[in-house]
Amino acid sequence: MIKNCFALLYLLLICNVSAQTMVVDDLKIEGNKKLKSSFVKKISSVTSGSVLDSVVIEQDILRLKRLPSVSHAYYQVFPSVDNKYNVFYHIEENFTLIPSLNVYTTNNDEFAYRLGLYEFNALGRNIIFGGFYQKDIFSSYAINFRAPYLFSNKLGLAINRQDLTTLEPVFFDNTSSNYKYNNDSFEVLGLYEFDFVNRMELGLNYFNEKYNYEFGATNPDVPQELDVKKWLIKVIYEYNKLDYFYQYVSGFKSQLNFQYVHAMDNSLPDFLVGWNDFLFFKRLGQRGNWANRVRFGLASNNKTPFAPFSVDNNVNIRGVGNVIDRGTGSIVLNTEYRHTLIEKDWFVLQGNGFIDAGSWRNPGGPFSNFTDSDNIKVYPGVGVRFIHKKIYNAIFRIDYGYGITKDASQGFVFGIGQYF
Structure with missing residues (x-):
């Protein structure tokens, strides 16, 4: 500087x-x-x-x-x-050949892990290539290729192949059941940078989606088996004015993600889903960083147990649990203060205090669902970050969130990279 x-x-x-x-x-x-x-x-x-x-x-x-x-x-x-x-x-x-190993337990106390390897600077041209294998009761894998400047200083390409299988909770009639969920997809995106702060991604994703009932509550109106081929058109538009100084970030960023999903089975309706992330960061003194994210999302308001927006530890509310509910609308605020406690050449120890809050619209419900006390979640908490300054995204985080709203839970959340 x-x-x-x-x-x-x-x-x-x-x-x-x-x-x-x-x-x-x-x-x-x-x-x-x-x-x-x-x-x-x-x-x-x-x-x-x-x-x-x-x-x-x-x-x-x-x-x-x-x-x-x-x-x-x-x-x-x-x-x-x-x-x-x-x-x-x-x-x-940065050192850019990054192996990863995530180990965790599922809601059924099953041992699970994800083992991956990514190169973030392939051929010395900022090409990202890699993949992962995941064992979470079922086996999954993904292969990803992303070259933002493949064709010119503005035009690039991304290709993603994924076969993901998980045990997913499905909610209906104030109860739930568990389904084996499989999403087998192939995606191609064109990447275009209009100027220094504006860029867009546009592409097509073809996927086969399967739900198979495993255990839990049943209802004659909720199918116990679903196997349908779908395709979606994806548009991502980003306005980015963020500035970085090692672990510190300042500035504003907005990212819109919009999808139109069409099912090859005529018995299922097409639907729209979109969300926008607004991020604001500010340096406070020499060691402080205030970070904020506001996410607003809406989808076609179909009354379905397979709604697209989830309430989840690893996505929006730290401490709430793994996929505890779903909805067709979402409003989430994450705000946290990050403070550098120790900085020694390549190593940084960072502490943080945060508040995660959000609300959801029930599938088929009115917008007034956003103000229902049953749907509002507020979770303050604290955490630490172990950061390697010379390895890309080498941030190991531990957060503990404690709910203060109705029927709240509490718990630790582990991950790689900042939460947002």
Whole structure:
């Protein structure tokens, strides 16, 4: 940050000294080992012969700091010849070949785990490739490929293959049952970056969805078996003005996810589902970070036990339990204060206090469901983060949430990466 300030002051000084147009003689990349210099130049707006502009340089630096392969970046500017200047981008790389192992227990006290391996900088061009195997009573796997700048500095591609099988609770008539749920899907997305802050994803997902009754309550109107092929059109639009400084984040981000789902079986209705995440982060002092997420989602209000929005520990409310309810609408607020307790070169110990709150619309219910006391969940809590500053997303988190609303529960939530 200090180096960037000195570089900016230097640019302002030379702007005052000379009224002539200042031109970039060359863009030089330093500090990178695996990340290709050609790739950095490909996605940068600063090029040889372009006008020297501190605003454009700052945007390039922010874009680099958002890459999984970069832990930090800064720039310097030095005079060359004939009113030309060399721009240096200094890069501190992340370690990006990341194995993962998550171990947990299910609601039935069954031992479960997920073992994965992802490379976040394949070929030195910020290509993400990897997958995981999961054993959660049933076996599952996924393979993912994502190259945001595959074709140009604006156009990319993502391909996802997943065969996921879980034991899912289904809610109806104030009771529930458990189904073996399988989602076997193939997805292709086009990725386009309009400018520095706006980007879009558009694509098609074809999947086979199966529900098979295992145990629990039954109802003649709720099928005990469902096997249907579906396809969906997915649109994601993102406005991103976040700035990163190692574990600290500041700025605003909005991400809209909208899907149209069509069932090949004419007996099932088509439906729409969409949600928007609004995120706001602010640095507080030298060691504090205030983080906020507001999620608002709505779906076609069909009266079905298979509603798309779940109330879940790992998604929206820490401490509430694993998939304790479902709905066709969702409003969730997550706010937390993160404070760096210890920072030693590569290691950071961070503590946090949070409040997670949300409400849901029942399947087929009115909007007034959002204000029903039965549907409102409020869970304050505390947690810790163990962070490795030189390995991408190497954040191990432990949170404990304690419910203070009707029929509340409490519990620990473990995970990799910040909760949001």
